[in-house]
Amino acid sequence: MVVKLGGSILRSSKEYIHAAKNIKELFIERNLRPIVVVSASKGITDLLQNVARGRKEAFKEIEDRYMGIALELGSVKLVKRIEEELSRLKKIAEGIEVADLALTDFILSYGEKISKIIMVQALELNGIRSFELNATDIIVTNNTHGDAVIDYPTTAVALEKVYNVIRDYNYVPVIEGFIGKSFEEEVTTIGRGGSDYTATTIAALLKIRNVYLVSDVDGIMTTDPDIVPTAKLIKHMSYAEALEASMYGAKGINPKAFDPLMKIYGSSILIGSWKKIGTTISKEIPKEYAGPKVVMFKDAGDYAYIAVVGEGVSSAKFVRDILDIAVRLGIDVKGIQAHVHRPSAILFVDKGKGREILKMFHKALFEEGSN
Amino acid sequence: MKTVKIVIIGFGNVGRAFARVVALKKKIIGSKYGISLSIVGVADSKGMALRSDGFTEYELLKLCEVPRSSVNLFSPYAYDYVDLRYMYDQVQPDIHVELTPANYLTGEPGLSNIVFALSRKVHVVTANKAPIVLKYRELSGIAKKNSLQLRFRSTVMGGTPLIDTIMSLRSEEIEKIEGILNATTNLILTEMHDKLIDFDEALKRAQIMGLAEADPSLDIDGVDAAAKIVILSHVIDRSIALNDIKRESLSKVKLRDVVEAIKEGFTIKYIALFDVSRKEAFVRIVRIPRTDVFAQIGGTLNAVRIKTDVSELFFVGKGGGGTETAHSVLDDVIAIALGIEGDKR
Numbered sequence: 001m002v003v004k005l006g007g008s009i010l011r012s013s014k015e016y017i018h019a020a021k022n023i024k025e026l027f028i029e030r031n032l033r034p035i036v037v038v039s040a041s042k043g044i045t046d047l048l049q050n051v052a053r054g055r056k057e058a059f060k061e062i063e064d065r066y067m068g069i070a071l072e073l074g075s076v077k078l079v080k081r082i083e084e085e086l087s088r089l090k091k092i093a094e095g096i097e098v099a100d101l102a103l104t105d106f107i108l109s110y111g112e113k114i115s116k117i118i119m120v121q122a123l124e125l126n127g128i129r130s131f132e133l134n135a136t137d138i139i140v141t142n143n144t145h146g147d148a149v150i151d152y153p154t155t156a157v158a159l160e161k162v163y164n165v166i167r168d169y170n171y172v173p174v175i176e177g178f179i180g181k182s183f184e185e186e187v188t189t190i191g192r193g194g195s196d197y198t199a200t201t202i203a204a205l206l207k208i209r210n211v212y213l214v215s216d217v218d219g220i221m222t223t224d225p226d227i228v229p230t231a232k233l234i235k236h237m238s239y240a241e242a243l244e245a246s247m248y249g250a251k252g253i254n255p256k257a258f259d260p261l262m263k264i265y266g267s268s269i270l271i272g273s274w275k276k277i278g279t280t281i282s283k284e285i286p287k288e289y290a291g292p293k294v295v296m297f298k299d300a301g302d303y304a305y306i307a308v309v310g311e312g313v314s315s316a317k318f319v320r321d322i323l324d325i326a327v328r329l330g331i332d333v334k335g336i337q338a339h340v341h342r343p344s345a346i347l348f349v350d351k352g353k354g355r356e357i358l359k360m361f362h363k364a365l366f367e368e369g370s371n
Numbered sequence: 372m373k374t375v376k377i378v379i380i381g382f383g384n385v386g387r388a389f390a391r392v393v394a395l396k397k398k399i400i401g402s403k404y405g406i407s408l409s410i411v412g413v414a415d416s417k418g419m420a421l422r423s424d425g426f427t428e429y430e431l432l433k434l435c436e437v438p439r440s441s442v443n444l445f446s447p448y449a450y451d452y453v454d455l456r457y458m459y460d461q462v463q464p465d466i467h468v469e470l471t472p473a474n475y476l477t478g479e480p481g482l483s484n485i486v487f488a489l490s491r492k493v494h495v496v497t498a499n500k501a502p503i504v505l506k507y508r509e510l511s512g513i514a515k516k517n518s519l520q521l522r523f524r525s526t527v528m529g530g531t532p533l534i535d536t537i538m539s540l541r542s543e544e545i546e547k548i549e550g551i552l553n554a555t556t557n558l559i560l561t562e563m564h565d566k567l568i569d570f571d572e573a574l575k576r577a578q579i580m581g582l583a584e585a586d587p588s589l590d591i592d593g594v595d596a597a598a599k600i601v602i603l604s605h606v607i608d609r610s611i612a613l614n615d616i617k618r619e620s621l622s623k624v625k626l627r628d629v630v631e632a633i634k635e636g637f638t639i640k641y642i643a644l645f646d647v648s649r650k651e652a653f654v655r656i657v658r659i660p661r662t663d664v665f666a667q668i669g670g671t672l673n674a675v676r677i678k679t680d681v682s683e684l685f686f687v688g689k690g691g692g693g694t695e696t697a698h699s700v701l702d703d704v705i706a707i708a709l710g711i712e713g714d715k716r
Contacts, residue, residue: 080438092579106580120436131432137694165395171429184670
């Protein structure tokens with residue numbers, strides 16, 4: 001399987017070690033051989049963005065964070081490696097005023113690259129034979145800096161060459177997410193949250209059944225838990241539902257991550273934390289799992305919208321149910337939008353009332369079992 | 372399966388790329404050619420790592436992860452010093468891969484290393500140009516005397532089989548070789564044309580991206596391109612010396628020159644040329660029509676046009692880059708390995 005580690009669980013040396021231990025217990029000791037995809041430690045990409053904007057002081061914070069982690073892990077080799085990478089980054093930071101898109105990508109790549117080096121060391125400290133794979137040798141993209149698209153045929157060739165060698169061994173390859181290289185040989189990035197996209201691309205191209213996206217949340221929630229504390233974990237979703245939910249702002253997965261799964265091979269995505277993998281996203285879900293999964297709100301122009309996402313919710317019957325709920329709750333609906341080919345129904349309501357209406361809808365849909 | 376023992380001397384970008392390629396392609400090479408490539412020693416400026424029965428694929432991948440100049444940290448195989456004699460005594464190599472940096476004043480340390488290897492009856496593959504540029508005749512003489520091979524395909528347009536092809540032109544007279552032979556300077560010029568930035572900015576950008584050295588003089592003063600012309604001159608047996616090549620520094624090119632050239636339908640390129648019949652060579656800044664094939668060679672690409680008394684050949688390809696150079700080195704290693712008869716010791 002492919003295991004992607006989000007930046008939110010890689011904030012300190014302890015978390016890198018914790019991640020390595022979990023990889024050992026959950027996968028290696030069960031004779032499963034993961035390909036590990038790492039994000040940058042939480043907050044580092046933002047700091048690197050600042051470096052690219054010419055804010056040289058941001059470098060110091062990056063240096064403190066990553067050197068702190070390296071020193072705590074206590075390996076001379078690791079410390080020297082991180083020093084090397086940071087000294088290159090420092091030269092760049094000192095040499096630029098404001099970076100263009102290509103140079104920005106080059107700068108951003110240091111976040112994931114250094115994280116990968118640390119992760120390999122953390123795995124080795126846990127007795128797992130591990131080695132670095134370079135995304136720039138494998139993930140080939142177009143040259144749209146900042147939001148590049150992966151070229152699957154070329155990437156497949158590069159990936160298969162490596163995989164044909166490593167699949168016979170018990171070594172754990174660790175590759176940085178988010179990073180690629182264009183045909184023009186320049187470093188590219190594939191969009192914020194792009195490590196999901198790296199992970200699903202690798203899984204799809206190698207026809208690997210499961211992709212684990214591990215972060216500090218247990219899975220995708222029925223709504224934003226910061227607004228509705230009673231939000232629940234969603235156990236099963238289809239690609240179409242998850243894609244629709246992410247387009248309406250649900251946290252959990254980058255929409256681009258579905259592209260290789262829909263075009264090449266339909267791996268399942270398992271989302272969660274080290275404590276609980278709460279959500280499984282599959283190409284298709286059984287009919288009994290159809291129905292509303294997520295409700296979100298957003299202010300848009302003169303109105304706010306409430307998006308209800310789930311297979312079948314754009315059907316006339318369900319739209320009627322939603323309207324019944326709205327009438328029962330006394331919500332003034334300004335408009336409604338539902339397409340039969342999309343797993344969502346959108347209600348337009350008064351701007352400023354979105355949050356309140358979201359809570360009411362969440363209660364009606366997921367807490368009272370009223371659908 | 373015939374085992375061929377290799378030592379790598381110099382472990383920077385190319386050395387690491389070579390170790391990685393060997394690790395990843397060892398099995399394929401084994402099944403295709405019936406040879407088992409076994410890297411038994413690696414040395415950098417600070418130390419060496421030796422394993423007489425060959426590093427495993429995993430160990431090779433891990434070697435690529437040691438910090439720069441820190442092979443001496445690769446325990447339990449590490450030594451805190453470099454001693455080629457000791458290395459050779461311990462691991463008995465068949466092929467010496469020389470990847471130390473080029474020094475065009477003395478040729479060292481590559482020159483002494485290659486002489487040592489040949490004196491110990493070990494074949495040599497080098498990506499270090501300097502020993503070939505400065506002492507080709509002597510080195511090839513020693514190699515020939517000892518029935519050894521000295522190969523250096525990666526030194527000129529490493530991403531293409533240029534040198535092999537030129538060597539194969541046995542019945543044709545080569546009259547002229549010209550081309551874009553340096554990736555860094557071609558990238559700088561491409562950036563100046565595409566982004567309309569001045570030379571210093573383009574150079575700084577190339578340095579930031581790791582595509583130009585901190586001291587870029589070998590590239591921008593034309594030494595690297597001239598060295599390649601010297602190597603090609605050796606290959607066609609019409610040797611010229613590095614000092615005989617007239618060089619113009621690319622730093623002379625101003626943004627206004629680029630703008631003027633563009634306005635008038637030209638592109639500025641840094642061209643190396645060897646006129647064989649006149650035995651005259653130079654590296655200079657040239658305005659060429661935008662329709663000329665060299666004008667289309669952008670970024671880190673290299674290109675060479677070879678005019679013979681019969682035809683004209685044109686090569687385009689990656690000039691350098693760790694992975695491309697490593698593959699060229701590997702091609703040379705395989706070529707030698709295929710000719711090694713069993714265990715020669």
